[in-house]
Amino acid sequence: MQLVIDGIPCTAQSGETILQVARRNHIDIPTLCHHDALEGVGACRLCVVAVRAHAEAVDAQVVASCMYAVKDGLQVDTATPEVRRLRQTVLDLLAARCPDAPEIQALRERMGGDAVDYAPATDGSKCIMCYRCVRACEAIGCNAIAAVNRGPQKEVAPPFFDATQRCIGCGTCAAICPTGHIAVTETPQYREIWSQRFAMAQCAGCGAPFMTEATREHLAGLGKLKPDYFTHCAACRQRDAAARFVRVGT
Amino acid sequence: MRSPTPMLIIDWRKCIGCRTCELACAMAKGSPEKLGRPRIAIHRPEDASIPMTCLQCLEAACVKICPVGALSRHPDTGAVVLDENRCIHCQSCVAACPFGHISWAEETRTPLKCDLCGGQPACAKFCPTGALTYK
Numbered sequence: 001m002q003l004v005i006d007g008i009p010c011t012a013q014s015g016e017t018i019l020q021v022a023r024r025n026h027i028d029i030p031t032l033c034h035h036d037a038l039e040g041v042g043a044c045r046l047c048v049v050a051v052r053a054h055a056e057a058v059d060a061q062v063v064a065s066c067m068y069a070v071k072d073g074l075q076v077d078t079a080t081p082e083v084r085r086l087r088q089t090v091l092d093l094l095a096a097r098c099p100d101a102p103e104i105q106a107l108r109e110r111m112g113g114d115a116v117d118y119a120p121a122t123d124g125s126k127c128i129m130c131y132r133c134v135r136a137c138e139a140i141g142c143n144a145i146a147a148v149n150r151g152p153q154k155e156v157a158p159p160f161f162d163a164t165q166r167c168i169g170c171g172t173c174a175a176i177c178p179t180g181h182i183a184v185t186e187t188p189q190y191r192e193i194w195s196q197r198f199a200m201a202q203c204a205g206c207g208a209p210f211m212t213e214a215t216r217e218h219l220a221g222l223g224k225l226k227p228d229y230f231t232h233c234a235a236c237r238q239r240d241a242a243a244r245f246v247r248v249g250t
Numbered sequence: 251m252r253s254p255t256p257m258l259i260i261d262w263r264k265c266i267g268c269r270t271c272e273l274a275c276a277m278a279k280g281s282p283e284k285l286g287r288p289r290i291a292i293h294r295p296e297d298a299s300i301p302m303t304c305l306q307c308l309e310a311a312c313v314k315i316c317p318v319g320a321l322s323r324h325p326d327t328g329a330v331v332l333d334e335n336r337c338i339h340c341q342s343c344v345a346a347c348p349f350g351h352i353s354w355a356e357e358t359r360t361p362l363k364c365d366l367c368g369g370q371p372a373c374a375k376f377c378p379t380g381a382l383t384y385k
Contacts, residue, residue, distance in 0.1 A: 037318035037336035136338040139317050175339035175359045211345060219345055224314045230345055237350030242293035242300045246262065 001072035004055070006079070018065035018076055019047055029065055029078050030087065030107060032094075032178065033130035038139060040066040043131050045090050046107075050077045062086060084111075092116045094128055101126045101179040126181040127156060133173035133182060142166050142218070145173060145194070158194050168214035169198030205236030255328030258364075258371055258384050260301055265381035267292050267299030271373035275303075275364075278372035287355060289364040290373050301382060303373070304351040304364035306330050312343035312352060312363070329366040337361070 003010055005022050012021045017040060022029050032044035042064035050060040051068065052075040062082065077083065091111065094104045096118035108115055129147070133156060137145050144167035148157050158164045169191050174182040185192040188209050190199055200209035201216045210233040211219075220227035232240065272288040279286030290303035306323075310330050313321045320336035321343060323329070339359045344352045352363045364371075366384070374384040 035335075035338070036333070037320060037338055136340070139338060140340055140342075141317065170340055172338055172340040211341070215345075219315065219342060222315070225311050225346055229311065229348060232350075234344055234347065234350040234353055237348065238291065238302050239293060239295075239350075241349040242302050243295035246295045246298045246300055 001070065003070055003072070003074040003076060005076040012070045014070075016070050018049060018051070018063075018068050018070055018074075021070055022049075022065065022076070022078065027078060030111065031066060032103070032107075032128060033132065034066045035132055035135070035176070038132065038135040040064075041131050041135065042067045043129055044094075046087055048083055048086050050080045050083050051075065087111060088115065092118060096120050098126050098128055098179060100124065101128060103178055104128065125155075126179040128179055128181075129154065129156075130178060131156070132176045132178065136172050136176045140168075140170065140172060140218075141222075142168055142170075144168075158196070161195070163196040164194075167194060167196055167198075168218045169193055169196065169212040170215045170218070201230075203233035203236055204231045205240070206233060208233055208235075210234075255326070256369075256384055257328070258303070258306070258366060258374060258382065260303075261381050261383070262298060262300040263381075264379045265292070265299040265301055266379055267294065268378065270376050270378060271301050271382055274372040274376035278367050279362075287353070287362055289351075289353075289362055301373070302349070302351065304330065304347075305349065306364075306366070311346040311348055315342045315346040317342065324365070327366045327369040329364070329369075331365045332361060332363060334360060 001012055003012055005027050008025060010021050010025050019029055029047050031047045033041060045064060047065045048062050049065045050062055052060050054073045055075055091108050092115055095108060098104055099120040134145055137143060144164055145156055145158050147154055149155060158167060171184055171193060174184045190197050191212055198212040198214055201211055201213045203210050216230045220230050269292050271290050272292060275288040275290045276285040290301055293300050293302050306329050313330060318336055318338055320333050321330055324331045337360060341354060343361050344354050352361045355362050371384050374382040
């Protein structure tokens with residue numbers, strides 16, 4: 001099907017989102033919560049664009065481009081005054097929510113405009129509610145964290161803010177967090193995340209900690225690979241494989 | 251089953267352990283200012299030298315374990331390549347490779363693996379003895 005984004009004719013497949021088509025055609029739409037591998041949730045509202053059903057249509061509707069499936073003949077404008085104003089408001093509010101998150105300040109500088117300074121929050125939170133952590137946890141198959149409470153009290157946490165067997169302490173949520181909000185403490189013996197302590201698995205070769213015991217059980221339990229894949233750290237596996245290859249070849 | 255694309259062939263008997271491949275890889279994966287982290291390493295089991303790098307397995311453990319399909323085979327080069335925009339940084343691939351050929355870069359939170367330099371592997375180009383060839 002065909003659609004027009006900022007005057008540029010674009011070809012698209014059914015089921016694609018406006019954001020996917022725009023990025024493929026090198027049209028920049030700012031995002032915070034979007035991640036290529038995770039399903040769009042439209043959480044940050046930064047990717048809003050104006051759409052009209054066809055070229056003659058007068059009424060424009062503002063939609064989140066990360067979730068809006070393309071339609072034939074769609075006319076998309078990524079930078080109308082209204083779209084700019086809405087994005088600015090989103091960023092101004094996020095800047096007040098997370099004054100310490102450099103990503104927000106950088107986006108504000110990049111997008112220019114007249115920023116409104118709301119009273120900044122003082123709780124030190126850097127969470128921008130993008131749900132990347134929640135969706136990544138779901139993709140791994142754990143579903144250990146979710147949004148709890150409503151309004152200004154809303155935050156991401158494990159059920160009842162308590163230790164949960166669903167969490168394997170893999171640390172993906174912290175690694176994918178764009179603002180570094182999720183705290184991880186690591187020692188050779190344990191990793192602490194979401195106020196829960198996980199014992200580290202020691203490499204059978206060198207004794208170095210290389211993942212949590214729970215992560216090892218999770219990966220082995222997937223049944224995709226044999227459990228004995230997960231006994232050694234990568235460095236020891238490479239060293240052992242080298243010795244094996246040389247023995248086979250002589 | 252033989253791959254229809256060229257392959258990086260490691261003939262370790264010709265390896266003299268000069269580590270030129272490591273340097274070539276570090277240059278190919280770095281910038282003019284800074285060397286990158288090499289995706290190849292010379293190991294010295296017993297009295298031999300053997301260059302160790304991704305074998306681009308046809309049935310790759312890393313591809314199997316990745317929960318989001320961020321690793322896939324490049325249709326032209328045959329290399330298993332990482333789509334960094336899809337990676338969720340879970341390190342499952344690092345844990346899964348039976349040969350330990352995927353390492354982890356904490357600074358960028360990304361797995362590091364050989365991508366055959368997009369079809370022109372620097373290691374093979376600079377190997378002085380033909381221990382690494384791409385054909």
